[in-house]
Amino acid sequence: MLAGKRILLIVGGGIAAYKALELVRLLKKAGATVSPVLTRAGAEFVTPLSLSALAGEKLHQDLFDLGDEAEMGHIQLSRAADLLVVAPATADLMAKMATGRADDLASTLLLATDKRVLVAPAMNVRMWTHPATQRNLATLRGDGVLMVGPDEGEMACGEYGPGRMAEPVAILAAIDAALGGGPLAGRHVLVTSGPTHEPIDPVRYIANRSSGAQGTAIAAALRDLGARVTFVTGTAEVPPPQGVTVVRVETAAQMLAAVQAALPAEAAVMAAAVADWRVANAAGQKMKKDGTGQPPALEFAENPDILATVSQGAQRPRLVVGFAAETTDVLAHATAKRARKGCDWIVANDVSPATGIMGGSENAVTLISAEGAESWPRMAKDAVARRLAARIAEALA
Incomplete structure (x- = not known):
């Protein structure tokens, strides 16, 4: 070249x-x-x-x-x-x-x-x-x-x-x-990142502590290897990388629609921290205290399973990578998640408060595949992204 x-x-x-x-x-x-x-x-x-x-x-x-x-x-x-x-x-x-x-x-x-x-x-x-x-x-x-x-x-x-x-x-x-x-030149890779926000009313929402830093770094690393990246991101703290196609969403339902619209792709890296539940009876107006001291009754419904949908769908990419952020029994939960969802790899990490990983600048992950579990040392999230991107390039070669 x-x-x-x-x-x-x-x-x-x-x-x-x-x-x-x-x-x-x-x-x-x-x-x-x-x-x-x-x-x-x-x-x-x-x-x-x-x-x-x-x-x-x-x-x-x-x-x-x-x-x-x-x-x-x-x-x-x-x-x-x-x-x-x-x-x-x-x-x-x-x-x-x-x-x-x-x-x-x-x-x-x-x-x-x-x-x-x-x-x-x-x-x-x-x-x-x-x-x-x-x-x-x-x-x-x-x-x-x-x-x-x-x-x-x-x-x-x-x-x-x-x-x-x-x-x-x-x-x-x-x-x-x-x-x-680069090794991924001409290949389309889909990356999801950031948290989803599930509305309670027009002012309040349910979310999580994900900053979107790891998913953003992965999108940049794949771009640097020559991939054409579609980056579907929730409301993240970090800005999206340059040189990728950015699709901004808020809810899990919106993220699923954006992901399905972005397919086909040769690989999908599902790094987003998607809320498992949404408020089924979200209010159209801001909820007010009624003077009784009773909290509003929120009804919850299960969100769509984006990782399973992509892994088991008709337009399944050649390689599907999921993420498992756990606080207990990390390897056991992540291994079971890989089998349940049907993805090829799971990137698992311990996000217990003591680790400082969720929202922090470093990560310590274990890559779980059909061949077993491979623990990586704690390193900057950019370094994790480059290492994962290199493995994806090898898998697609």
Whole structure:
């Protein structure tokens, strides 16, 4: 997919900048044209001559290069490429991207572009895990910026943990996926996410504590592998990802209708926290206290079982993945749910209040299939999403 493609490569300032030279070589070997941009900090680690020589293209460093800016060169440069790649993406560059700063050539190109952007973060482990960096990361993901890495390992500073820039081969694969050559390219995947709200009256409703963060991350991860994603979401706390088809719903009945309308699909990931029950006698007007001290009598009816309907329906996807959020006997309940619903996989997790998982930024899941149960370590929900997306790609290959 890279032959004839133009990549605008922005090299940030970090010890990992040396890997950018190998990335240029791999891109050229794959038939891509590379336009290199080197930040001032990046020039402390690699020379302009080496980067330009490997790319075989003019190197760009200064925003106010008169020869280029006479024709608004930074606009043309940012839009002539098929993809912008930032490698390494330092904490400073990511902060500029998240806040819309444009005080040098690199940040101006990133703000002026109308093309997709892929970043390969690289920084000290403490910088990576700092709340400010994680907030910026969440903002960038919400804006549709693609991510590859970082890896976990020993740092140049001697510390160990996440923050190492992904290897050039992995970045090359991510670039290929971003340009439509990913393992899920051309495949339609349906993802449900978020809670459903079941009205009691026009003001009140029954809901649950789901934030929608895990489902949103899964939709983004599948998109990053090239899938065409239909994202059916309830009223979630987190915004939907860019680059997917978003269908907003409120109730379980609306979600079922949206899911059925989105089929057929090759895979369905049913991550939504759907209310099991709805109020059958929901009031048309706001309920008022009547002075008797007696609460209103609410009658409940069972909601449609969306996972079972999809798993057992005539338009069943090749792969159906359900979720089981439990507070007791997680494996037993989730295993029974997989058999009862008829889905292929169940992603089970313990959402007891002490875990902090429901509404939190991390998850600890067990993937249950016909082959057995596979427990994954606790990790960020984005990492869970990427791992699950990779398994889905393998299953559909």
